[in-house]
Amino acid sequence: MVHGQSRGVADDTAMIHALFRPRRGFAPVALALALSVPLGVGWAQAGPVPVAAQTEDDAYTRYELLAPGSGRFRIVYDVSATTPGATVYFNPIRKGSVASDERVTDRRTGRALKFDVVGTDVARAGGVADAEPDGRYIRVTLARPVPDGGEGRIRIEKTYADAKSYFEAGDRIVFDRSLGIKRNTVVMPPDYAPVSCNYPSQVLRAEDGRIVLSFWNDGPTPVPLRIEALRAGAFGAVPATLVTRLDERAAQTREIVYYLDDPDTHRFALTHDYTEARPGVGVYTNVVRAGSTVSNPSARDLDTGEMLPQQVRKGAGIGAAGGEMEGVTPETEAVLFRFDPPRAGESRRIRISETYTDGVRYRREGDALIWDRSFGRPSNAVVLPPGWALTSSAIPATISLTADRRVRLDFVNARPDEIGVLIVAHRVAATGDPR
Numbered sequence: 001m002v003h004g005q006s007r008g009v010a011d012d013t014a015m016i017h018a019l020f021r022p023r024r025g026f027a028p029v030a031l032a033l034a035l036s037v038p039l040g041v042g043w044a045q046a047g048p049v050p051v052a053a054q055t056e057d058d059a060y061t062r063y064e065l066l067a068p069g070s071g072r073f074r075i076v077y078d079v080s081a082t083t084p085g086a087t088v089y090f091n092p093i094r095k096g097s098v099a100s101d102e103r104v105t106d107r108r109t110g111r112a113l114k115f116d117v118v119g120t121d122v123a124r125a126g127g128v129a130d131a132e133p134d135g136r137y138i139r140v141t142l143a144r145p146v147p148d149g150g151e152g153r154i155r156i157e158k159t160y161a162d163a164k165s166y167f168e169a170g171d172r173i174v175f176d177r178s179l180g181i182k183r184n185t186v187v188m189p190p191d192y193a194p195v196s197c198n199y200p201s202q203v204l205r206a207e208d209g210r211i212v213l214s215f216w217n218d219g220p221t222p223v224p225l226r227i228e229a230l231r232a233g234a235f236g237a238v239p240a241t242l243v244t245r246l247d248e249r250a251a252q253t254r255e256i257v258y259y260l261d262d263p264d265t266h267r268f269a270l271t272h273d274y275t276e277a278r279p280g281v282g283v284y285t286n287v288v289r290a291g292s293t294v295s296n297p298s299a300r301d302l303d304t305g306e307m308l309p310q311q312v313r314k315g316a317g318i319g320a321a322g323g324e325m326e327g328v329t330p331e332t333e334a335v336l337f338r339f340d341p342p343r344a345g346e347s348r349r350i351r352i353s354e355t356y357t358d359g360v361r362y363r364r365e366g367d368a369l370i371w372d373r374s375f376g377r378p379s380n381a382v383v384l385p386p387g388w389a390l391t392s393s394a395i396p397a398t399i400s401l402t403a404d405r406r407v408r409l410d411f412v413n414a415r416p417d418e419i420g421v422l423i424v425a426h427r428v429a430a431t432g433d434p435r
Contacts, residue, residue, distance in 0.1 A: 054090060054127035055082045057151065058253060060183040068173045068189055071163035077181075078107065080349075081152035083127065085145050089154060090123045091138040092131075097160040099138075106143040107153040108303040110345030114141040147305030153349060172228045180222035182412075183250040185214040188229050196228035200414075204246050205238055214250045216378065218412040220398075249414055255379040260371065262385055263364040265357070272352040273302070282341035284350060285323035288333040292358040299337040302349040310337045371423040381410045384425050392424035 062076040081089040093099050104113045118139045123131040126139070138156060146152040165177040172195070175186055188194065188211040194203065201215040217223045238246060253275045261267040274284060288294045299308040313321045315330040323336045335354065342348050361373040369388055384390060384407040390399065397409040413419045 051125065051127045052083050052086070053129055054086070056080060056089070057082050058153075058255075059181045060185075060251065060253075061179070061181045062185045062187065063175070063177075064187040065166060065173065065175060065189050065192075066159075068192075069168050070161075071166050072159055072161050073166050073175075074101075074159050075157065077156040077158075079154060079156070081142060081146050081154065082150075083146055084148040084150075086127070086152065087142055087145050088126055089140045089142060089152065090118075090126055090128050090131075091140065091156055092123075092128075093117070093136045093138065094160070094162075095132075095135070096164060097162040099158045099160055101157070101159040102138060103157040104138070104140050105155045105157075107155050107347055108349070109143065110347075111143070113143060113154065115139060144304065147302070150300075150302040150305050151349060153303060153347075169228070172230055175225070175227045178222045178224050179217070182217050183215075184217065184223075184225075185212055185248065185250055186225070186227055187212050191231055191233055191235075192229040193232040193235075194227055194229045196226070198226045199223050202246075202249060204248055205235075209235060211235075212248065214248050216250055216412050216414040218398075218414065245416065247416060249378055249416055252378050254377045255381075256375075256377055257381040257383065258371075259383045260362065260369075260385050260388075263362060263369040266359040266362050267355060267357050268362055269296075269353070269355045272354075274350050274352065275347055276339070276350065277342060277347040279344045279346075280341045282339055283322045283324075284337045284339070284352070285318065286335045286337065286352055286354070287327070288335070288356075289358075290331075291360050292356045294333065294335060294354050294356055296355045297335045297337075297353070299339075299350055299352045301339060302351050308337055308339050308350065310335055312336075367426060369423075369425040371421065371425075374418040374420050375411060375413055376418045378413050379410075380413070380421070381408055382421070382423060383408045384423075387428050388425040389428045390423070391426050392422070394422040395419050 056079050058078070058080040060078045064074040066072040066074060077091065102115065104115045105111060106113050115138050118137050120131045120133055120135045122139065123135065123137040128137070131137070140154055140156070142152040142154070144152070166173070166175050168174070173189070173192060187206060190210055193211050194213060197213055199215055201213040204212040204214060206212050213227060253273070255273040257271050259269040261269070272286070276284065294312070297310050297312065299310055300306060301308060311321060312333065312335050313323060314333045315328065318328055318332065318334045318336070319325040321336050323334055328334070337350065337352060339348050339350060361371070363370050369384070371382060383402060386404070386406055388407070390407050390409065393409060395411055397411050400408050400410070402408050409423065411419065411421060
């Protein structure tokens with residue numbers, strides 16, 4: 001799409017499946033043989049076929065500290081391979097750690113996946129261009145090739161022995177480790193409670209009573225995390241009236257991206273990624289926010305690329321069609337998306353695409369574009385229309401350019417409440433076009 005070119009709603013809807021998030025960084029696969037190669041030239045003379053760089057998304061790591069003094073901790077690592085067509089994924093084994101008890105599963109089906117341990121040369125040949133010298137990698141064979149614009153979701157479980165990261169210091173246990181993943185959780189051993197943590201974290205209780213520290217890293221560099229804990233004995237239960245306010249933010253997986261049209265139209269397309277793991281649930285109810293109207297709804301299964309059926313319902317018709325009725329009034333409008341219900345141990349990852357019109361929250365005032373909308377999810381992004389420059393953002397965001405040179409703002413809300421996002425933008429002058 002040409003920078004500055006206007007688009008209609010239909011163009012927005014067709015475009016959002018093809019757009020990728022900048023952090024995924026897809027690399028194209030070159031043609032093995034050009035049409036101009038004369039007859040008689042062998043395949044070997046055409047040179048090797050470049051391999052697409054490995055890309056990934058949605059990474060989340062859970063560290064469960066084992067017996068004090070053992071230097072051992074269990075890791076549960078969820079990640080999505082995003083390189084189109086990829087059939088394998090490489091996960092590095094950190095130097096200085098001794099891995100054991102490895103297990104890999106496909107998160108869609110819960111079934112075990114094949115894997116082996118390979119060296120740097122194999123990882124580089126498989127698309128890990130920055131593989132460290134003398135490195136070791138878990139090579140996972142994916143359950144299915146990654147669909148274009150989709151994901152290959154896997155869970156890697158392993159136990160590390162690393163006395164430099166997890167050790168005792170006097171009467172305390174210490175977990176001291178640099179964590180590069182954006183979403184992390186560290187679980188204390190039974191009967192231990194934290195007395196020191198150098199990075200802002202939620203403090204929660206696991207179902208078995210262990211204390212959990214959980215955080216989003218919204219910065220560009222790894223967190224040099226250090227946690228100290230003391231034995232404090234068994235703990236009582238959290239009051240039932242407070243449980244709903246103590247939900248682990250880092251474990252939440254919803255992601256929303258808003259693609260703004262010209263502000264005079266009050267229109268914006270969006271994609272909403274959602275994971276369903278409740279057995280037997282095969283309908284997602286997407287309630288339209290009051291003051292907005294919805295059009296062009298569609299959805300697909302990110303694991304398979306399959307397009308999913310949908311229907312728009314209002315009021316009591318939402319429940320009659322099998323949708324959830326919590327908070328529904330006679331005037332409530334919702335889009336219902338249907339998919340194959342997961343069984344126990346399975347999950348479904350759905351990408352919903354819609355176009356909204358909202359003249360209150362998205363508008364023009366004078367020559368300024370105004371986006372004024374609250375976000376309740378942890379991961380939200382706004383992509384400005386072509387030809388508009390960011391001039392104000394009330395909430396801190398990371399800023400980048402998309403492949404078609406539109407300004408994108410990514411907001412991480414690590415808190416369990418909403419943030420009031422206010423964005424102001426102005427048109428780029430002809431002489432200010434960065435191209």
